[in-house]
Amino acid sequence: MAVNTLEEKFLGQLPFVYFSEKQFVDGQAKMAAMATDPMLKAGIEKHMQETKQHVVTLENVFLALNHKPEESKCPICMGLLTSAESSMKEAGNDAIRDVSIGGSAMLIENYEIAAYKGLIGQAQAMGRQDVAAMLLQNLQQEQDTFGQLEQSAPMLMHKAASAS
């Protein structure tokens, strides 16, 4: 079915992001369980709680647009989680695994940041400042999380370099 309006486009994309956020809760639980660096582990656990709230925010966005929340299987999300899992499995020691987890988490956050920026822009263009404001809360937490991961990456890499 052809997508002709911005609202149709927005509503077509939202189920992919909703699916992704739900999957990321499980993915973050696995990543936090496998992480050994205390800062990395605590950061992922904290963001997992925020991610649960992102799911609720998206449900509220669906409702604000008079739609029932629905999921569409997102190939980007599945690819990100498959790659996160294989890099955790192939890591031969804890320090390398932590570097992998940090890197995978940064890829996930970058995807979310791009997705929310797109949705926020569309909501604003549709004149739905209320929806844009809801999505902005999620975006800010993704950006904060990305910033923290980026800051801790060199420390994790130094630990991995001295462990090998």
Ligand SMILES: [Fe+2]
């Ligand atoms: Fe999120």
Ligand SMILES: [Fe+2]
């Ligand atoms: Fe996130």
